[in-house]
Amino acid sequence: MTPPAGWPAGPRPRGPLAPWLGHVPELRRDALGFLRHSRAAYGDLFRIRLGPRDVLVVASPEAAREVLVDKGACFRKGRGIQKMRPFLGTGLLTAEGEPWRTHRRLMQPAFHRAALEGMAGAIAAATTPLLARLHGAAARGETVDVGREMLHVTLRAVAAVLFGTALGDEDLAVVERELPPLLARTADRVRSPVDWRLPTPAERRAQAAGAALDQVVHRIIAARRLAGPGGHDLLGQLLAARDEGGAGLSDAELRDEVMTLFLAGHETTATLLTFLFLTLARHPDVRAQLQAEVRGALGSGAPSAAQVRALPLLQACLQETLRLYPPAWLLPRQASGPVTVGGVPLEAGAHVSVNVFLVQRNSRHWPQAHQFRPDRWLGLTRTPDAFIPFGAGARMCIGNHLALLEAALIAALVLRDFTLDVPGGGPQGLAPGLTLKPDGPVLAQVQALAGD
Ligand code: HEM
Numbered sequence: 213m214t215p216p217a218g219w220p221a222g223p224r225p226r227g228p229l230a231p232w233l234g235h236v237p238e239l240r241r242d243a244l245g246f247l248r249h250s251r252a253a254y255g256d257l258f259r260i261r262l263g264p265r266d267v268l269v270v271a272s273p274e275a276a277r278e279v280l281v282d283k284g285a286c287f288r289k290g291r292g293i294q295k296m297r298p299f300l301g302t303g304l305l306t307a308e309g310e311p312w313r314t315h316r317r318l319m320q321p322a323f324h325r326a327a328l329e330g331m332a333g334a335i336a337a338a339t340t341p342l343l344a345r346l347h348g349a350a351a352r353g354e355t356v357d358v359g360r361e362m363l364h365v366t367l368r369a370v371a372a373v374l375f376g377t378a379l380g381d382e383d384l385a386v387v388e389r390e391l392p393p394l395l396a397r398t399a400d401r402v403r404s405p406v407d408w409r410l411p412t413p414a415e416r417r418a419q420a421a422g423a424a425l426d427q428v429v430h431r432i433i434a435a436r437r438l439a440g441p442g443g444h445d446l447l448g449q450l451l452a453a454r455d456e457g458g459a460g461l462s463d464a465e466l467r468d469e470v471m472t473l474f475l476a477g478h479e480t481t482a483t484l485l486t487f488l489f490l491t492l493a494r495h496p497d498v499r500a501q502l503q504a505e506v507r508g509a510l511g512s513g514a515p516s517a518a519q520v521r522a523l524p525l526l527q528a529c530l531q532e533t534l535r536l537y538p539p540a541w542l543l544p545r546q547a548s549g550p551v552t553v554g555g556v557p558l559e560a561g562a563h564v565s566v567n568v569f570l571v572q573r574n575s576r577h578w579p580q581a582h583q584f585r586p587d588r589w590l591g592l593t594r595t596p597d598a599f600i601p602f603g604a605g606a607r608m609c610i611g612n613h614l615a616l617l618e619a620a621l622i623a624a625l626v627l628r629d630f631t632l633d634v635p636g637g638g639p640q641g642l643a644p645g646l647t648l649k650p651d652g653p654v655l656a657q658v659q660a661l662a663g664d
Contacts, residue, residue, distance in 0.1 A: 215259055216266055218557045222259035223250050234261030243644045244569065247271075251570055257554045267563040268556060271570035273577060273598040275554040279545055279566050281605035286551040289607075290544025290563065292402040296475070299398050299422055301464070303472025304610060314455060315469065316610065322449035325613045329517045330444035331373050335621045336514035338368035342622070346630050350660040358489050358632065358654040362482040362622075367391065369618050370477045374470060375432055376445030383428045390421035391474060398475065399646040429470050433463050446473070473611070481615045483539040483647050484530070488623055490654045491533055491584050493634040498586060499627075501525055503661070506627045512663075520620040526627075528589035530619055534601040536584060541569040541648040543603055566600075569648065574598055632656040 215222075223246075225234045238246040239262075247269065250258050256272035270276050279287060288308050297306050304315055321327060342365040349356045371379050371387055379387075397418035436447050450469065454460050461469065492499040505525045520526065543566040547558040558564070575581040577598035578588075602609035609615070626632070639652030 216557075216559065216562070219259050219266065219268065220257050220556060221254050222261075222269075223253070225261055232263065234263055234265075236263060244642055247567060247570060256570075256574070257556060262563075265563050267565050268553065268558065269570075270553065270564060270566045272554070272574065273571050273600070276566045276568075276571050276600060277597065277604065278553050279564055280543070280600070280603060280607070283551055283553070284605040284607065286548055287545040287564065288548050290546055290565070292544055295401045296398050298401070299394055299418065300472050300475060301468030303468040305472045305476055315461070315465070316606075318453040318455060318461060319450060319469065319610060322446050322453065323610045323614060327449070328614055328617055331614075332517040332520075332617065332621060333514060334372040334376065334444065335369045335618050336625060338372040339365055339622050339625050341365075341368070343625060343629065346626065346658050347660060350630065350658040353657075355655045355657055356632075358634075358656050359482070359486045359650070360653075362485040362489075363392075363479065364388070365622055366482040366485070366618065367474075367478050369622065370474060370481075373614065373618075374446045374473060375436075376443050376448065379432065383432065386424055386428050387474075390424045391478070393417045394421040394425065395475060395479065402646055425471070426467065429467050430463065433466050433470075476609075477611050477615065479647055480539040481618050483537070483649055484533060484615070484619050485622060486650065486654055487537040488529060488533045488619070489626075489632050489656065490634060490638050490650060491536075492529070493632060493656065494637055495584060498525075498529065498584075499631070502529060503627050503631070506624050507661075510624060510628055515621060515624055517617055517621075520617070520624050523620070523624065524590055525586065526620055526624060527616075528586040530616060530623070531589045531599070532584055532586040535572045535578070535599055536582070537642070537648055538568040538572055538601040539647040539649075540601065540603070540609075541644055542567050568600055568603075569644070571598055571600060629661055631659045631661060633659065 223235065223238075225231075225238075227233075227237065229237075235246065239260075247260075250260065250269070251271050256270070257275055258269050258271075260267050260269055270279060289306070293306055300306055302311060304312065304319065307315060342361055345361065346356065348354075367388060368384070371384060375383075393414070397414050400414065432447065433451075436445075436451060439448075441448065441452055447466070447470070450461060450466060452460075492502065502525050505523055509523055510519060545564045545566065547560055547562040547564065549560045551558050553564060572578070573581045577596065602612040602615075634654060634656050638654050639650040641651035643649045643651040
């Protein structure tokens with residue numbers, strides 16, 4: 213195993229199977245511990261081995277910027293992302309080159325901050341069943357599984373934002389039932405070292421789920437086309453989008469984009485909210501200040517986008533949660549031609565992994581990097597370079613404003629009426645999979661706050 217010429221050092225794989233597996237066993241055992249330890253020993257750029265491949269791990273904001281922004285055109289998405297294609301088709305997440313550029317140009321306006329203003333009502337309405345469940349749990353003294361509840365609410369929110377009122381209760385039930393097995397199977401495929409599709413029960417379940425979802429999505433697209441322009445839903449805006457030649461997205465392209473938005477926008481936002489409530493339960497002083505801010509600024513009705521954006525401590529807590537626990541914790545890339553990163557020469561096909569988790573806990577850039585200190589965000593006028601939870605450059609998350617709006621609205625609505633306590637402090641470890649999650653369920657006791 214000869215490392216590529218000019219590459220930095222990294223840990224040596226151990227054990228009899230090391231030549232075949234490289235660091236896969238270490239990563240399976242404790243990926244974050246292994247990566248943190250390697251960074252401490254080898255610096256902000258180091259080499260690891262994944263099976264037959266050398267991977268350059270990037271843990272400095274400067275080199276991350278090179279990969280994602282300055283030399284972004286010299287890289288394509290890594291292999292894992294391509295394995296999402298059977299279910300996602302070629303939506304924004306998986307597309308490359310000209311098709312990606314065309315779709316991104318067409319879709320971008322619908323995701324601008326100003327375009328999202330009118331969606332606050334739909335997100336607040338999607339939160340109503342969660343609030344009802346929390347009331348019930350508080351009255352009965354039951355605990356709630358915060359992660360599960362956040363997955364429910366963000367799925368409803370993303371569905372409401374995408375389809376508006378076009379999504380009836382029956383269709384929503386299909387989405388709630390069929391999307392999770394499809395997403396779970398997609399995550400398994402990404403993690404798997406091989407890329408085959410045996411007809412296992414999970415694969416067959418995912419295929420059936422995909423077919424059921426396709427039916428719903430195609431029906432809604434047809435109905436939405438008939439209804440014509442107007443409305444605040446994203447699908448309406450995507451249907452109306454035209455390129456310079458006057459061409460819009462076909463039904464097949466819209467299907468792929470809708471599935472992509474479900475996948476990209478659902479678990480990520482749920483994870484942010486789960487970590488937010490877990491972290492606030494561990495910092496009751498911050499939570500009390502935050503509740504005072506929310507209750508002081510919001511009346512009893514549905515808050516507007518402008519109202520939640522103007523809550524400085526809520527915004528600071530969301531940023532600090534994204535810094536410590538970035539749901540998209542690593543961004544894999546493959547060089548499409550010869551290029552250097554941090555002075556390291558890469559050949560075409562070389563693998564790079566921008567490690568968002570390590571960048572955002574880099575102590576050169578973040579004093580007390582591992583501590584939850586939302587106050588560090590108060591009064592900041594520009595986003596620090598070492599903060600890339602939504603990526604950076606041309607492939608940066610198209611849904612970043614939507615995610616922050618959704619998370620702020622849901623968090624504000626919950627915090628206005630409830631306190632979620634997590635007895636024993638909840639799960640202590642982190643589970644880095646497709647997204648970064650707590651390594652166990654976050655079980656909360658719910659207390660309803662008295663009205664004013
Ligand atoms: C807290 C929530 C979210 C986080 C942390 C997050 C993070 C990210 C990151 C890091 C990327 C870049 C991936 C890369 O460079 O390889 C990305 C891409 C993307 N995200 Fe998000 N995301 C979130 C929510 C959303 C939402 C709500 C949507 C839409 C409903 C969305 C849609 C997308 C899409 C379509 C892409 C691909 C963009 C492209 O390549 O042009 N995301 N996201």
